Amino acid sequence: MIDPCDIVILGAGPAGANASLSAARAGARVTLLDEQTQPGGQIWRAKSAAIIKAQPTPESDAGNTLRDCLANSAVTFVGDVRVWQIERTGDIWQVYTVADGQPGKIEAKALILATGAREYVQPIPGWTTPGVIGLAGATALLKHDMTPPGVATVVAGTGPLVFFTASEIRRLGGHVAAIVTPNTRRDWLSVMPAMLSRPDLVRRGLAWIANLTLARVPVLWGHAITRVEGARAVNGVVATKLDASGAPKGKKREIAADSVCLGNGLIPAVEAAQLAGADLRYHPELGGWVPGAMTDGSTKIKGLYICGDGAGIRGAAAAEIQGKLAGMVAANQLGFDLAPDFEALKSAHARAARFGLAMTALSLQKPGDQALTTPETILCRCESLSLARITAEIAKGAESINAIKSGTRAGMGACGGKFCHTAVARMMAASQGVDPADIPPPTARPPLRPVPASVFAEGFDYDDLPISKPAPL
Template identity: 40%
Template sequence: MTNQVNIPALRKIDLLVLGAGPAGARAALRAKACGLSVVLVDENNDAGGQVWRPLPEGFSRASKNNSKDDALAGDALRRELRQAGVDCLYGHKVWNVGSDLRTDVISPEGSASWLPSKLIVATGTTERVIPFTGWTAPGVMGLAAATILLKSQHMLPGKRTLVAGCGPLLLAVANGILKAGGEVAAVIDLASRMEWLRTLSDLRARPDLLLQGLRWQLNLRLAGVPVLYRHGINSVHAAQQGFNACVQPVDASGAPISGATQVFSVDSVTVGHGLVPSTDVTRLLRARHRYAPERGGWITESDEMGRTSVPGLLVAGDGAGVAGAAAAGPHGELAALACSYDLGKISTEQFTRERAVLISQRRQPARFGNAMAGLMAIREGAIAAIKSDTIVCRCEDVTRAEIDAAALDGARDMNQLKAWTRCGMGPCQGRTCSDVAGALLAIHVGSREVAGCFTGRAPLRPVSLADVAGQYTYEDIPIPKAAPL
């Protein structure tokens, strides 16, 4: 474990970093090296994020499903944080950020607040799943969830699994299942072979990952796993031994087309249709955003250093637009370098020199990551094909029919949609449904820009009133003096 610190009731610091994945951890390390007082906060129990998630206590790396390179990279990052003496708050939930960047956190020890001069948001992404009939059934899970089961918990999603969606996680999850001794019924890819081939020049920017992808393809072929390009899941229905998953051909937009429908009998389905940048904090602080489907959807407007329209607020990593884990590290360091320069901790010469190096380090992996993000961009035909009775917001059981009805009744933006249907009001605060709900509303109002996105609200995460209030007695409650008559 990295350094844990005792939280004071309120502490002023130079920099607070939210998220201890590759971007956040590298930002904290660079800021520490530049002489800033810095604190790194994450909900997880240690650094690494999704890509370098550490094993739970008591687990060993004996599982052949664990990537040796990922494990070593994660261990090296956590060791570097310890050696640098970075103050790390793990298992801490950020539930509110004020306009002055005051950040309120909840931990097992209670609540506390931090007042940083600069705030770097490096909270990564959430997974998009385009809803279909049966997507909320037990045994149907996201590709990211399947990755956690395989890499961190040493568990299979099921004995026989259908892997569906788009992007590189398809191959990663399918190969992980095979390595762990499971059976992959098929890989269902919305993209075509030609779409993958068109990314080849960009994939050459990361020959190591290109080679890994080719190995994954070969492993699937040797295992006899069918890979169906330009196909998508139509529905999943419960059967006696698990599920019957219906798969059909789609066009370039993801819309179903006439063709042979195939049914796969499986006991689990893993599905994911790309990654969406996490913007809950930046939306809460009313930073400017723009819609960029090729980078994941709504992203925070920022310069190359991560500075946003809100003074003191910076973004880094995939939360600023999907570019991949390898590009996230240098981007986090760029944001920390900007903080250090803006706070007068480093000279113009040092800033200029180190900035050029980091931009160069980020360029190649970002090219690869951007190509993958393009493959995972939301497909309008797949959105239009969602059936009317399909649940879109699973927290509040809001269906497509209810979203369409609200739009026909006059809901013109996402906040009106939320008020009229409760879509996005559940525990996830719209992280699961907002991208798809926005795409559905855009069909009626003309564009995603017109539909907009949910306004950020506190609490950012579910918290109890007892946790927020803390320990007090009635004597602690200030009673104002009576007003004069």
């Protein structure tokens, strides 16, 4: 059992780490948990301990500053720990953990969830071929291990992450065979007014594009990968021009490559919020299903706060500010003073969110993009289920993700549905002609993360097993 505290925070990214600092500054006893060994979350991920020296980047500098602040604060950080269950008894939250195969539990008066996002990869033919990795996932490899994904990589997907990932691959000595993005230049122009709220980030993005152009990296605007070639390893991709609806209709291009980074935006990681009892609402502009949470992270549930990308994809700058606000308000609810900059931070959050929401808009689903997923395409990687198998289940009468899950095992593998449920929901909505808002996510069930079976048997004693008396003859 980890020592009880006033506030337990799940997730040590920009949101959770800043929540912990502001709550501790107010005087609360705070414990911050993360499955990564060091704080920083996705954007400020720490380098592997095996890397002794590396050129600093804006992300590594921000991460190091955050880690220094935490090390010099009263926050108790527990890394390398997975949270798999959340319960509440009266006013006390119980958070169940597993670390190094050992079960643990922490109790607190308030719970702040800052679980971030995960990426959406739209299934396309060949996307499960070894050598294909997620676009956001690639940033983890580049930041933690400083290793390009292959020798020649096609970087494909929506939003700014394609240009960041391609630039980082080149900076680390890799070769980018091409950038393939469904976004058009017009899409980017349409979000430019909102982007101007962060001129520093606009300048950084333009520098990536300028460097890639100077290096003659081909950029295929308004295109998507329609097939990854190669049976046991990637040996190339086919990219096809998209029409205005997002459907592949135009000229095809073959590109040789041994690796592919592929992603179609981010989705809030809401399962922990569901387990904590939060209601979800569908907001495509925030990445999909999001728990109800105010700007300061407070929810309708006493003692529960949700902040950062897990409350809607508004980007790292907004996550950082919302985290600070959530830490302040959670501490204040426990009787500690509210920091004087609380109201000013709320306005700063609105400005930061404006930029983040513009980036999220670049990954909004288009009506024609479902055509990229062909009937034989695998939708559920863990259970090897194709779109045709899912469609057959729908034809048999399955009307919800829960029904698809019971009928086909989609989402019952190692990822627990974190990878396939969004794709299944989008296919269901498209095939039935209904709004994605009508296809809620499956009922959240523990464990949130895979745990060894011994964790569930913890404390179990065979002598405690009730044995019924023999029935009287």
